[in-house]
Structure formats: C-alpha cells, structure tokens
Amino acid sequence: MMNRSLIPTLCLGALLATLAAPAWAASLGDVISALETPFQTKTDKNLRIYDYSADFFQESKIASLDRLQRASGEVEVAFDYQRTDTVPRVKFRWQYEQPTTQEIVSDAKTLWVYLPENNQVIQSDIELVNRSRQNDPMTFLTGLGNLSRDFSIHWAVPNYDVEGNHVLELTPKRVSSLINKLIIVVDRYAVEAYLNPDQDEDQDAPSIPSSQPTPAEPTPPASRMLGGLNNDPFAYGGGARGPWFPILSTTVYDPNGNSTTIEFSDLRVNFGISEMSFNFIKPAGVQVVRPTGQEMGF
Numbered sequence: 001m002m003n004r005s006l007i008p009t010l011c012l013g014a015l016l017a018t019l020a021a022p023a024w025a026a027s028l029g030d031v032i033s034a035l036e037t038p039f040q041t042k043t044d045k046n047l048r049i050y051d052y053s054a055d056f057f058q059e060s061k062i063a064s065l066d067r068l069q070r071a072s073g074e075v076e077v078a079f080d081y082q083r084t085d086t087v088p089r090v091k092f093r094w095q096y097e098q099p100t101t102q103e104i105v106s107d108a109k110t111l112w113v114y115l116p117e118n119n120q121v122i123q124s125d126i127e128l129v130n131r132s133r134q135n136d137p138m139t140f141l142t143g144l145g146n147l148s149r150d151f152s153i154h155w156a157v158p159n160y161d162v163e164g165n166h167v168l169e170l171t172p173k174r175v176s177s178l179i180n181k182l183i184i185v186v187d188r189y190a191v192e193a194y195l196n197p198d199q200d201e202d203q204d205a206p207s208i209p210s211s212q213p214t215p216a217e218p219t220p221p222a223s224r225m226l227g228g229l230n231n232d233p234f235a236y237g238g239g240a241r242g243p244w245f246p247i248l249s250t251t252v253y254d255p256n257g258n259s260t261t262i263e264f265s266d267l268r269v270n271f272g273i274s275e276m277s278f279n280f281i282k283p284a285g286v287q288v289v290r291p292t293g294q295e296m297g298f
Contacts, residue, residue, distance in 0.1 A: 040145035071096050076273050167186075170182040177255065183250070
C-alpha cells in the first residue's frame with residue numbers, strides 16, 4: 001500500500017507539473033529560457049505548449065529505509081492562457097497504473113488525490129491550497145514559466161548527461177518543508193530549437209553543428225515526440241514547426257533526503273485533451289476527505 005507520508009513528494013513530482021558536453025553548449029540563460037518560454041503567456045501563440053500527454057516512469061527513494069519504490073502510468077496536462085496577465089492555469093491528470101492504481105487530478109479549481117486502496121479521495125480547493133501554502137515553492141510548480149522567479153537556478157554537477165542534455169539544479173528562494181532542491185534535465189534539442197527558431201521546416205530536428213557527429217536520423221534522446229500543430233505527426237518543434245517539450249526528467253529532493261525522479265516518454269504535444277480528463281468522478285462508496293490548513297490537498 002502507498003505510504004501516505006510520501007504523497008506530498010509524489011504529488012510534487014507530478015506537478016511538476018499539474019525533465020560528453022557538446023562544444024556548442026548553450027549558456028545557462030539560454031537553457032532557462034528554453035525551459036520557461038513554452039509555458040509563458042507572453043510567448044507567441046504558435047510557440048506555446050497548450051497541452052501534452054505522455055507515459056511516465058517514477059522512482060522514489062525513501063532514505064530512512066534505504067528503499068526504492070517504482071511506479072508508472074500516464075499523464076495529461078493542459079494550460080489555460082486566457083488570463084494574459086498571469087501564468088496559465090494548469091489542469092492535469094496523473095494516472096498511476098503500477099504498482100498500484102491511484103489518480104491525482106485537477107480542473108484548475110479543485111484537486112483530487114484518489115487512493116483506491118484506502119477507499120478515499122482527498123479533495124481540496126486549489127485557491128485555498130495556494131493560500132495555505134503561499135510561502136512554499138510547491139504552490140508555484142504549476143507555473144513552469146515562473147521557475148526563475150521562485151527558484152535559484154544553477155548548473156548541476158555535472159551540467160550535462162551522457163547524451164548531451166542540459167542538467168539544472170534549482171533551490172527554492174523561500175524555505176520549504178517539502179523541497180530541498182530540484183534537478184531538471186532539459187532536452188538539448190529543445191534548447192537548439194529555441195536558439196534557432198527559423199530553421200527549415202523540412203528538418204526532422206534542430207540542426208547539430210558540424211563540430212559534432214551528425215546522426216543519420218536526429219531524434220530526441222528519450223523517444224520520438226509527436227506534435228499536433230498542422231497535423232504534422234512528427235512535429236518536433238522550433239520556429240514554424242511549433243513548440244518543443246523541454247523536460248526529459250525531474251528529480252525532487254526533500255529535506256529528509258528522500259527523492260522522486262520522473263521520466264517522460266511517448267510525448268504528444270498540442271493534440272488537444274478533452275475537459276473530461278480533468279473532472280474526477282467519485283466511485284460509489286468512496287470516502288471524501290477535505291483537509292484544512294497546512295494539510296490541504298495532500
């Protein structure tokens with residue numbers, strides 16, 4: 001059965017929400033911009049990420065028990081840009097399928113954490129959650145476009161993985177009981193697309209400088225990403241090709257040394273997601289728990 005004490009860490013990993021260095025490596029500012037720009041209201045409409053869905057793999061380490069917990073499932077996330085003066089509102093559904101079934105769902109107004117094994121759903125009002133945790137960075141993680149506002153961002157050590165993707169370390173600017181640091185792996189192709197927005201549309205992926213070997217068919221390190229713009233089944237992103245999802249994986253470390261890593265695969269960007277995906281329908285007989293104060297939402 002899922003340890004209730006791990007729910008904040010698992011939800012945090014979900015909201016996040018709602019991851020040999022090349023000689024031509026981008027600057028830290030370039031990588032941060034490539035990470036945030038697709039999720040900002042000021043970004044050109046053709047370059048915004050409106051929604052994405054993916055499979056995910058999650059690994060949580062419980063430091064005190066020296067134990068690993070692995071999980072997998074599917075995620076759907078949609079961004080509402082109607083409020084042009086703020087970061088977009090976020091709707092999401094995290095459907096855990098292994099090792100046990102559970103759901104974390106929000107329609108941007110209400111948050112539901114459904115635990116079938118406990119026969120209960122924890123239901124919270126999003127605005128009240130935000131107010132009760134206003135000094136906690138977790139309340140900002142639904143706004144990926146504001147990461148540099150809420151976190152100090154530096155290169156991780158090392159600052160790239162074996163496939164040349166950029167690795168960032170984020171520490172909260174406000175003291176947090178849930179987050180000690182975050183590690184985000186940013187897709188190098190997303191950064192290259194951000195830096196070269198006007199590349200030719202007949203390219204499958206951003207060009208790779210001649211100083212690096214050019215693969216026969218450039219593909220993202222994780223998996224081929226499907227893009228929905230213009231019905232292009234392999235619209236990787238960048239310029240006229242549309243946005244490129246920048247996150248390959250995220251790792252959350254809490255002050256107790258626990259960590260949760262989430263990796264994405266089979267990404268589909270801007271295909272459109274039904275509003276029904278973000279409405280939780282309570283199964284018959286399930287107990288509804290409505291926490292208050294600091295316990296709200298988790």
